[in-house]
Amino acid sequence: MTQRTRVGIIFGGTSSEHDVSCMTAGGVARAIDTDRFELIGIGITPAGRWVQVDADELRELHKQGDELPRLDESRPTAVLLPGADGAGARVATIDGDRLVDVRPFDVAFTLLHGPFGEDGTIQGMFEMLGVTYVGSGVAASANGMDKDLMKRTLSASGLPGCRFVTITARQWSQEREASLERIAALGYPIFVKPARGGSSMGITKVDTLEELEQAVLFAQKFDPKLVIEEGVLGAREVEFAVLGGRGGAPRVSLPGEIVMRSDGAFYDFEAKYVSDDDAILKVPTEMDPGLRERAADVAARTFEAMGAEGLARVDLFLTADGQVLVNEINTMPGFTHISMFPSLWAASGIDYTALITDLIEQALERPVGLR
Ligand SMILES: Nc1ncnc2c1ncn2[C@@H]1O[C@H](COP(=O)(O)OP(=O)(O)O)[C@@H](O)[C@H]1O
Ligand SMILES: [Mg+2]
Incomplete structure (x- = not known):
């Protein structure tokens, strides 16, 4: 039997x-294909310590009743080390002044979202260690996380998006008049967002000038840099799951759609994680074939323009007058088996197990360097 690939x-x-x-x-x-892959569990506790988790324990992590799984702080601290012959990496547990339970792995598969997972930081650490990893590299991850850099990249690449302005903390405090003028030119309503956020945290829909300052102060709690966008009204919110092309063009799934139950509501934190009935996810969604082709093409070009690798979800607005606008790219989209990304691929003929295999194979095929 050939040796299985060890996946951290x-x-x-x-x-x-x-x-x-x-x-x-x-x-x-x-779900992972255990004939081909061996699992090495590496957890990060809520306090930020790295710990080892056995494959059997890993498989036991699931929702029990209303209780979501969590890592407790009782495990001893582990560290990552370079691989033995300059290939792969190793995880080891610290026992006094010794390292024990040293486990090598060939490829890292990160299932973290947001800062320190999706933003290029952990990707940079993998590069320094010399370990192959699933998904986008350092620059694409960092640019995808930052709505300001993302929008500038997309607009420079000729991809359609809504009008926006970027306001730094310094501009808001020292150039208030000029900032207000730039914002006013967008017209109302507007969306005030922390540039490097996620999960809709810190985002407010602002209908009048009177509500602006409060929304700015709120968003600045999450990031001193803000992106303020014109509100796209009456549009459909459509998402595509994209996979790297493995030598060809990026592969794009069937479209999914988020339908808000009440008019004027948006896909905020509450609708994403708290309430069961604010939003309905349609997988796949109905769309005129011509429009679908145009939107899928925008999704593929967004993936390429951002330099994304492996996987990404591209979120679009389809306006009533037929425009396709890019809202954002997520380089580490939700990845439970019921999340939009795996569900869209399941609907498009790649089941969860095959999807995981595809992502690991892509990581192993990727050439070295140029991140
Ligand atoms: N310019 C906009 N016009 C209309 N709705 C918007 C706009 N920007 C964001 N939204 C709504 O807010 C939600 C969250 O915004 P988004 O930029 O996707 O933030 P996050 O990165 O936190 O998901 C979107 O899913 C959409 O419902
Ligand atoms: Mg979003």
């Missing part, structure tokens, strides 16, 4: 999405 599953983390990440890790561990 990295999950948990210090963010508010710790529990979701643990649940995702359990789902991936149960």
